Amino acid sequence: MRILVIEGEPQLGDELKKGLEENGYAADIARDGAKGRYLSAQHDYALILLDAVLPGADGFALLRALRRTSTVPVLVLTARDKVEDRVNGLRLGADDYLVKPFALPELLARVRTLVQRGKPNEPTTFRLADLELDLASGKCVRNHQRIELTAKESALLAVLLRNRGHIVSRSTLAEEVWDSTLDSDTNVLEVAIRRLRAKIDDPFDLKLLHTVRGSGYVLEDRSWP
Known part of the structure; x- marks a missing residue:
């Protein structure tokens, strides 16, 4: 099961990739919005982890673009913890919203939920x-x-x-x-x-x-x- 990590913080991106792979997922990583959009169009991902603040780009703009062509579940990762930011992300098509910093077990729990939601007919x-x-x-x-x-x-x-x-x-x-x-x-x-x-x-x-x-x-x- 392959997950795309679009994360502008290099250290966090590497940690997320390692954590996902250690828990049985395959993970690709993009450090900016352009690479993230390219990869999302090339592979059939089970889930996308999307940083709301990317180098030279707005993660929410990328989310809006993704939603024009894809229904893949998206979990937004961000340091923005204001209610209006969360509402905006959900309104644009995010399936879940996780505020940084967060613990890996919490992320994995949300990943499992979203992956299963994306495949409702697949037995567990x-x-x-x-x-x-x-x-x-x-x-x-x-x-x-x-x-x-x-x-x-x-x-x-x-x-x-x-x-x-x-x-x-x-x-x-x-x-x-x-x-x-x-x-x-x-x-x-x-x-x-x-x-x-x-x-x-x-x-x-x-x-x-x-x-x-x-x-x-x-x-x-x-x-x-």
């Missing part, structure tokens, strides 16, 4: 046999036991659960989870699969995560004849 809970993953809360349970997953492990499991019963190729997992291609000589994916399998499969009799040599991986219940 996935089940296979006695395995369940709730993307909204980040909770993973198997056989009534809570399983702690990292953000990448949760994203990897989500892709496999969405495609349960079907083989998911290595390249598809790389694109969906790491938002990139993986070099043929890297074992990043294999290490991630091994760690995920150690958590969701190894402690249980029924194995759900299977390797299909030369093709990829499949999550399925093979206990039925």
Whole structure:
């Protein structure tokens, strides 16, 4: 899931990108309005984080321009905390408004809400046999036991659960989870699969995560004849 960060403060922009990526999102960053508008037209973003005050530009003017062509959710980030500023941002099409400085957990909570609002028909809970993953809360349970997953492990499991019963190729997992291609000589994916399998499969009799040599991986219940 890709998010565009349009932020004029270099340090904050870098911190936002890092925080989002550590929590399972892919993030692109633009330091000014022109780059932000260009990127927003090039990719299908799940959410845009928009600084209201950009170098040489008005973030609200950019918001107005975005709303002419796009319905992607926009979370405005700003130091302006006056009521009229918030009202103006919402009137121009912002979906939410967060005043600087803010804590990363609060930002992430708002991001999750807006992303899910933007995809109302997409389920957030996935089940296979006695395995369940709730993307909204980040909770993973198997056989009534809570399983702690990292953000990448949760994203990897989500892709496999969405495609349960079907083989998911290595390249598809790389694109969906790491938002990139993986070099043929890297074992990043294999290490991630091994760690995920150690958590969701190894402690249980029924194995759900299977390797299909030369093709990829499949999550399925093979206990039925």
